[in-house]
Structures are given as structure tokens and as C-alpha cells.
Amino acid sequence: MEFSSSLQQPVAALELNLDSTSVKSIKRDFYELLVCLEGNGILIKNDEELSFAASDSFFINKGDSVELKTFNNATFMCCRFSEDTKFILKDLVSKSKGKAVAPIRAKSVLNPKISCSEKDVKLLMQLHKTLLVLQSDFFLNANLMYYQLLCFLTIMERNIPLQPGQPTKGIPELSIQPIIKHIHKNLRTPELLSLSYIAKTFNLSTNSLGIFFKKEMNISVKQYILQSRMAAISKRIEQKKQSFSEIAFEFGFTDESHFYKSFKKHFGVSPSNFKKNLM
Structure with missing residues (x-):
């Protein structure tokens, strides 16, 4: 089984339901946000192996090659967007005066996998459901979809952990x-x-x-x-x-x-x- 390598419209939301199998992808021409809702396995991105389980999320760059190996039935939320959409999002971010998150910042440089909190996964699910409804008429709902996507990115971004290996013992959480x-x-x-x-x-x-x-x-x-x-x-x-x-x-x-x-x-x-x- 293979992922799609192209995008039919500027923003697309979908749900992936996989059994114990391997899903491969050639280099795609879009960006993708993946959130695991259930199941576990290994995601191989550009030859780098990353284990995943429920609540783990990934930012897949344009041009990345991805393979998913699931150990049991797994479900993923997916949000995909084009290069043009990325520039639209950046423009919206620049006008937000720091209140919104640029697409490039949702992907941690040092942490290729982001584990989201239970509360934030529920919020992501609500946003994803809204995107699924809105995409039925993209041209009518385009602006609404862009803002939903920005919310999705912001929630992923706030779950970025500290630098791997960074000691946190004795560090006050709120300081x-x-x-x-x-x-x-x-x-x-x-x-x-x-x-x-x-x-x-x-x-x-x-x-x-x-x-x-x-x-x-x-x-x-x-x-x-x-x-x-x-x-x-x-x-x-x-x-x-x-x-x-x-x-x-x-x-x-x-x-x-x-x-x-x-x-x-x-x-x-x-x-x-x-x-x-x-x-």
C-alpha cells in the first residue's frame, strides 16, 4: 500500500485506518501533519526510524519519504497542505503579531516526534472534524480552513518538549x-x-x-x-x-x-x- 504523493487541493484532511501492514510513500509534493489516535508501530522518515503510539504526532516536510509499519490496527488524523498554503499561513502569522505559529515552527528541529497531551489530542480531533466538513467546498471555505490549520499547528507546537537529554530535575515547571x-x-x-x-x-x-x-x-x-x-x-x-x-x-x-x-x-x-x- 502507498501514500499519495500529490495533493488535489491546497488543504486536505483525511483519516488513515491501517491494519498490521506497511504503508510506503515516494517523495510527496506537500506538507503533512500526522497524529496517531490509536495503535503503535514505526514511522520511517528519510531512513530515520521513529516509534509511535497514540498521541504521537509528526510534521512531514515536502519532499520527505515516509513509511509506516504498524504492529496492530492504527488510526491517524492527517492534515495536508501545499507550498502555496504554507505562504498563506505565514502571511496570516505575520499579521497575528505573534499570536499564531508559523508552519516551520511546529516542527521541532531537535525532536522529530511530538507527543501531545490527552486534552490537546481531543482539541486536534475537533479541529480535524471541522476540516473534514469544510473541505467538501474548499473554495467557499478556504479562509476558514486556513485558520483551522493554524490552530492545529499551534496546538502541536505547544507540545514540543525540551531538548532531548536536557536535564529537568529541579527545574520549576512554571518558570x-x-x-x-x-x-x-x-x-x-x-x-x-x-x-x-x-x-x-x-x-x-x-x-x-x-x-x-x-x-x-x-x-x-x-x-x-x-x-x-x-x-x-x-x-x-x-x-x-x-x-x-x-x-x-x-x-x-x-x-x-x-x-x-x-x-x-x-x-x-x-x-x-x-x-x-x-x-
């Missing part, structure tokens, strides 16, 4: 964790990671933010951001899907030269040599 999550969901957007912006977002002075963060994490805010961005960038290079110029653009560097200098300063080797050492 440092929101700051950490803000950093990780904005690794590609440097302007949202300035000390002044973070401090304003969490109603702190820049001095208070620096002292509090260093006390809780034993590292400065700037050092933590740098380490997290470079970890995400190195993962991008390991995936061998993008050119250095594309990675530089994705992570907000002014140009490729700036990207090279920053990478070499942090790792001690150029991006090219880093990539060669992976072979």
Missing part, C-alpha cells in the same frame, strides 16, 4: 521551562532570541533573565542559545538533504560566510570538513 521552550521553537528565528525580546516576553528585565537562567541552567542564555542552534544545524548537515546556503538561510544567518565563520568558531572545523567526517 524555566517556558523560556526553554521559547528558545527551542525559535531556533530558526534569531530576532526572537535576543535577550531583550525574551525578557519582554516573560515580563523580566534583561538582567533578571540572565541571573535567573544562569542559576537554573548553569549556563548563560546566549551560550545555551548558541549550543542549541549549533546542535540543530549539525543535525541538518547530518541529514544531507540541504545545501549550506539553504541551512544558513533557514537559521537566519545574514549570509553563507557568516554561517561558515559561526560554525567553525563553535565546532573548530568548517561545515565542509564536518560533513566529510560523517562519511
